[in-house]
Amino acid sequence: MKAIFCALLLMTGVAAAQPRLAPAPVVDTVRLYVLDCGTLIYNRPESYGLAREEVADTNMSVPCFLVVHPKGILLFDTGLSDRLVGRPVYENVRGGYGQLKLNTLRGQLADIGVTPERITYLALSHSHYDHVGNANDYAGSTWLARKAEKDFMFAGSPRDVADYAALANARTQFVSGDHDVFGDGSVILKSTPGHTPGHQSLYVKLAHAGGVVITGDLYHYPEERTLNRMPPRELKTGTPASRAAIETFLQGSHSQLWIGHSTAFFRDARKSPAWYD
Numbered sequence: 001m002k003a004i005f006c007a008l009l010l011m012t013g014v015a016a017a018q019p020r021l022a023p024a025p026v027v028d029t030v031r032l033y034v035l036d037c038g039t040l041i042y043n044r045p046e047s048y049g050l051a052r053e054e055v056a057d058t059n060m061s062v063p064c065f066l067v068v069h070p071k072g073i074l075l076f077d078t079g080l081s082d083r084l085v086g087r088p089v090y091e092n093v094r095g096g097y098g099q100l101k102l103n104t105l106r107g108q109l110a111d112i113g114v115t116p117e118r119i120t121y122l123a124l125s126h127s128h129y130d131h132v133g134n135a136n137d138y139a140g141s142t143w144l145a146r147k148a149e150k151d152f153m154f155a156g157s158p159r160d161v162a163d164y165a166a167l168a169n170a171r172t173q174f175v176s177g178d179h180d181v182f183g184d185g186s187v188i189l190k191s192t193p194g195h196t197p198g199h200q201s202l203y204v205k206l207a208h209a210g211g212v213v214i215t216g217d218l219y220h221y222p223e224e225r226t227l228n229r230m231p232p233r234e235l236k237t238g239t240p241a242s243r244a245a246i247e248t249f250l251q252g253s254h255s256q257l258w259i260g261h262s263t264a265f266f267r268d269a270r271k272s273p274a275w276y277d
């Protein structure tokens with residue numbers, strides 16, 4: 001039986017079709033990849049303190065980010081679940097948001113030679129489902145977690161916890177305040193609580209592109225920033241202070257702000273397999 005199966009594999013060419021993994025990126029300076037981790041179809045910007053006519057596009061991009069540093073690799077956010085690829089939006093409406101996913105995070109990483117085993121650190125901006133959809137796949141990395149977020153996320157509903165259950169047993173390094181990931185000031189996790197108790201943003205200092213701050217959900221729509229709005233429920237959280245601190249940091253460090261959920265940002269971004277350095 002086994003022999004017949006092997007013969008069949010050879011005849012159909014399955015055995016020969018094993019894809020070869022691209023070589024892992026080796027860098028002298030920091031590289032930042034922007035990955036397509038899905039789209040949220042949504043039309044109620046009032047939940048973010050904005051009227052419909054104030055927002056250019058109420059849908060949201062869902063990017064993931066990979067930082068390749070000479071000392072290791074950091075994955076920041078894991079996006080919508082890879083299981084959604086090819087499925088219609090009507091099957092996957094969650095909390096009023098339709099989830100659309102065209103390709104897998106795992107496949108996009110493989111295209112640039114990165115497997116889950118090659119990722120040194122996993123960090124999540126926060127634990128909402130559009131940022132943790134594939135977290136279980138990367139639980140073999142060292143998870144850079146904030147205590148307040150871990151407590152918050154594991155107190156959530158079983159459905160939410162299922163998205164990242166494997167992190168409960170991941171090698172975990174708790175971080176606080178500004179955490180310098182590789183010890184040279186080039187990649188810093190910045191504490192920006194409010195949207196969730198342990199929300200964080202990511203600063204990356206690039207040789208050519210300069211400083212970049214990736215917001216997580218400190219902002220969703222660019223109009224929140226230009227019109228000074230925020231989700232009403234966040235007015236009395238840490239969000240106003242976190243935004244003020246990031247704006248001060250942007251000015252002092254001459255950095256740009258990348259609002260991940262902005263479809264205009266994602267449309268114009270240089271996307272993987274290209275990169276910023």
Ligand SMILES: [Zn+2]
Binds near residue numbers: 128130131217261
């Ligand atoms: Zn989000």
